[in-house]
Amino acid sequence: MRTGGRAADGAEIFLVLAAALKGRATRNLEGPALRGTLKGRATRNPEGPRYAERMFIAERVFHMTELPADARAFSGDTITLGWEDRTHVHGRRRTDGGVEFGTSLPRGTVLRAGDCFVLDEPRLVVAVLERAEPVFVIEPASPQEWALYAYQIGNRHQPIMICGDWIVCPDVPGVEPLLQQHRMPYRREMRPFTPAVATVGHHH
Numbered sequence: 001m002r003t004g005g006r007a008a009d010g011a012e013i014f015l016v017l018a019a020a021l022k023g024r025a026t027r028n029l030e031g032p033a034l035r036g037t038l039k040g041r042a043t044r045n046p047e048g049p050r051y052a053e054r055m056f057i058a059e060r061v062f063h064m065t066e067l068p069a070d071a072r073a074f075s076g077d078t079i080t081l082g083w084e085d086r087t088h089v090h091g092r093r094r095t096d097g098g099v100e101f102g103t104s105l106p107r108g109t110v111l112r113a114g115d116c117f118v119l120d121e122p123r124l125v126v127a128v129l130e131r132a133e134p135v136f137v138i139e140p141a142s143p144q145e146w147a148l149y150a151y152q153i154g155n156r157h158q159p160i161m162i163c164g165d166w167i168v169c170p171d172v173p174g175v176e177p178l179l180q181q182h183r184m185p186y187r188r189e190m191r192p193f194t195p196a197v198a199t200v201g202h203h204h
Contacts, residue, residue, distance in 0.1 A: 035058070035059065035060050035068070035118045035120060036056050036057050036058040036059045036060065036117075036118070036119065036120065037056070037057045037059060037104075054121070055092075055100060055101060055102055056101045056102070056119045056120060056121050056122075057101070057102040057103065057104050058101060058102065058103050058104070058105070058117040058118070058119065059103075059104050059105065060105075060118075061105060061109065061111065061115045061116070061117065062115070062116045062117075062118055063114055063115060063116065064114050064115075064116050064127060065114075067116060067118065067125060068118060071118045071125055073123075074118070074119075074123045074124055074125045075122075075123060075124050075125070076124070076125050076126075076127065077095040077096065077097040077099060077124055077125070077126045077127070078095065078096045078097075078126065078127050078128075078129050079093060079094075079095045079096060079117075079126050079127070079128055079129065080096055080129040080130075080131050081111065081128060081129070081130070081131060082131045082133055082193075083130075083133065083159075083170070083192075083193045083194055083195060086110060086111040086112070086128070086130070086194070087109075087110050087111075087195070088103075089103065089104070089105040089106065089107060089108075089109050090102075090103060090104055090105070091103060095124075095126050096129075099119075099122065099124060099126075101117070101119055101126070103117070110194065110195070111128045112128065112130070112194055113128060113129060113130045113192070114127070114128070115127075115128040116128065130192030130193075130194065131192065132190045132191055132192055133170065133171075133190065133191070133192070133193050134170070134171035134188065134189075134190060135168050135169065135170055135171050135188070135189055135190070135191055135193050136168070136169050136170075136171050136175060136176070136179060136186045136187070136188060136189075137163075137166050137167075137168055137186060137187050137188075137189050137191075138153075138166060138167040138168070138169070138179065138184050138185065138186045139165060139166055139167075139185050139186070140165075140167065140184075141185075145184075146167075148182065149167055149182070149184050150167060152178060152182050152184075153167070153169055153175070153178070156174070156175070156178060158170065158172070158175060159193075159195035159196070160195065160196055161193055161194055161195060161196055162196055168191070168193060169193075170193060171188060
């Protein structure tokens with residue numbers, strides 16, 4: 001750390017250190033099961049001096065039917081996410097209402113409709129909505145076709161979703177030629193997609 005700087009520099013350093021200390025405080029409203037952590041970091045305002053910004057980091061997901069009693073009085077918001085964003089466990093998020101927060105969730109977490117984040121600051125419950133996305137809907141006609149189609153799609157490291165009598169996979173480049181090659185009956189739709197399992201060769 002430099003010494004002998006301007007008084008303004010000392011004030012800025014103090015502000016950064018104060019933010020870091022505040023960021024260590026963890027709110028534990030339910031005993032050992034943490035809802036999240038309030039963390040601080042230093043940012044620079046292009047129109048003024050350095051200032052401290054605090055962001056709530058959600059570390060747990062609740063279902064909307066199992067919210068903590070105190071959180072039921074919080075305001076509500078939503079966050080609409082595509083399937084890939086719903087498999088990312090760490091990162092910065094923004095609700096549909098414009099509130100920013102972070103997530104640090106257990107590895108392998110896949111967010112689904114009805115899941116919620118409880119943000120103790122600013123006292124907000126954020127419900128997850130699944131964004132409708134372009135998909136292929138494939139209709140196998142026999143157990144043999146189910147096995148063949150699922151194998152061929154999975155062999156290309158494409159995620160699939162089992163939905164009633166259909167196999168659903170994302171409409172991405174390279175998939176349609178595969179479906180045509182194996183004469184799979186399919187149609188295009190816009191619908192929410194949640195992969196049944198993680199696929200080899202992909203990072204979520």
